[in-house]
Amino acid sequence: MRENRGSSKGKWITLSIIVILAIGLGIYFFSGPKQVKELPPVGQEPKPEGKPEAPPEVARPLPEVRIPLGESDDSIRKKALDLSAKPLWQQWLLNTNLIRRITAAVVNIAEGKTPRKHLGFLGPHVPFTALKKDEKLYLDPHSYGRYNLLADVFASLDTTKTVGLFKEFNPLFQEAYRELGYPQGDFQVILIQAMKELLKVPVVEGEVLVKEAVASYWMVDDPLEDLSDAQKHLLRMGPQNTRKIQKKLQEMALLLGVPESQLPKTKVYVPKNE
Numbered sequence: 001m002r003e004n005r006g007s008s009k010g011k012w013i014t015l016s017i018i019v020i021l022a023i024g025l026g027i028y029f030f031s032g033p034k035q036v037k038e039l040p041p042v043g044q045e046p047k048p049e050g051k052p053e054a055p056p057e058v059a060r061p062l063p064e065v066r067i068p069l070g071e072s073d074d075s076i077r078k079k080a081l082d083l084s085a086k087p088l089w090q091q092w093l094l095n096t097n098l099i100r101r102i103t104a105a106v107v108n109i110a111e112g113k114t115p116r117k118h119l120g121f122l123g124p125h126v127p128f129t130a131l132k133k134d135e136k137l138y139l140d141p142h143s144y145g146r147y148n149l150l151a152d153v154f155a156s157l158d159t160t161k162t163v164g165l166f167k168e169f170n171p172l173f174q175e176a177y178r179e180l181g182y183p184q185g186d187f188q189v190i191l192i193q194a195m196k197e198l199l200k201v202p203v204v205e206g207e208v209l210v211k212e213a214v215a216s217y218w219m220v221d222d223p224l225e226d227l228s229d230a231q232k233h234l235l236r237m238g239p240q241n242t243r244k245i246q247k248k249l250q251e252m253a254l255l256l257g258v259p260e261s262q263l264p265k266t267k268v269y270v271p272k273n274e
Contacts, residue, residue, distance in 0.1 A: 067172075069099060069100070069172050069175050069176060072098070072099055072172055073096055073097065073098055076093065076098055076099075077093045077094070080093055081093070083157050083158050083161060083162060084153060084156045084157050084158075085156065086149075086152065086153045086156050088149055088150075088153050089153050089156075089157075092153075099172050099173060099176050100176045100179065101118045101119070102118065102119070103173050103176035103177055103180065103187065104118045104176075104180060105118035105119050106187075106190060106191055106194045107177070107180060107182075107190055107194075108230065109194040109197055109198065109230045110190045110191075110193040110194040110197060112197060112228030112229060112230050112231065113228070113229055113230060114229040114230060114233065115230065129142065129143050130210060130217060136209060137209070137210050137211065137212065137217070138207045138208055138209055138210060139207075139208040139210060139219075139236065141238065143236075143238075144236075144237060144238025144239075144240070144241060145238075147237040147238065147241050148240075148241060150237075150241075151237065151240075151241035151244040151245055152244070154244065154245055154248055155244045155245075155247070155248055157248065159248065159251045159252055159255060160255065162252065163252050163255040163256055164255075166188075166191075166256075167256075170187065170188060173187050173191075174186075174187045177190070188256065191256075192253060192256060192258055194230075195249045195252065195253050195258075196253075196263065196264055197228065197230055197231065198230070198231065198234050198245065198246065198249055199246055199249055199250065199253075199263060199264040199266070200231065200264045201227065201231045201234045201235050201242060201246070202223075202224075202235070202266075202267045202268065202269035203239045203242050203243055203246075203266055203267065203268050203269065204224065204235060204239055204242075204268075204269050204270075204271060205239055205268055205269070205270055206270045206271050207271065208221070208224065208271050209221065209271065219232075221271045221272055223269065224269070224271065243266070246266055250263055
């Protein structure tokens with residue numbers, strides 16, 4: 001993956017942004033100027049009111065979303081706040097055109113592409129750094145910390161409410177998906193595909209050797225460099241944050257009806273650094 005050196009949720013509501021926004025956590029390009037640190041040699045260290053409930057055996061139909069896609073932002077901001085108590089969650093909800101923006105990002109992820117231009121507001125503000133040791137460059141573990149808050153917000157989301165709301169208000173996302181040129185496709189299928197794409201990312205334990213290219217960094221270990229752009233973004237959040245993101249994605253996928261046997265299992269990878 002190339003690393004740029006010069007750049008850094010109540011009653012019937014129109015909300016299905018949450019699952020998708022959660023996916024966007026930590027898949028933004030590393031930004032900020034390249035910095036290299038020198039280290040010593042190795043060894044030094046809530047129910048609806050009104051009508052009575054239907055009999056238990058009668059399934060209630062999901063309400064239709066009636067708010068137009070282009071007018072959905074305000075409703076989302078008002079109703080999404082109780083899914084997480086994290087202040088940063090409230091900040092994210094201030095962005096505009098949320099459904100269209102995130103639908104496009106999910107399509108990108110499902111295809112293995114970067115969602116950078118759609119999820120720029122998730123980007124960290126602390127520069128990426130490489131670590132120089134014994135005349136070699138490695139991903140600096142301290143750079144993983146730039147994504148700790150993002151991963152914490154994602155992990156704090158109420159999984160059951162999140163997925164329930166997505167199932168209820170999927171029509172708005174389906175509409176946004178059609179606008180992108182997929183008139184026959186089912187957006188939930190793409191959402192699950194994007195989840196699986198990220199669940200395939202290995203948890204890397206150990207130093208990740210990199211090399212310099214023109215205005216970028218490359219991972220020397222081929223199995224890591226051969227990952228898709230979307231996967232590399234998650235990988236470079238660091239092992240701890242990768243585990244947090246993947247745990248929540250697994251919970252959400254199961255509630256969306258994906259059999260556990262069809263979900264990629266988390267794998268640990270130790271770089272060869274040869």
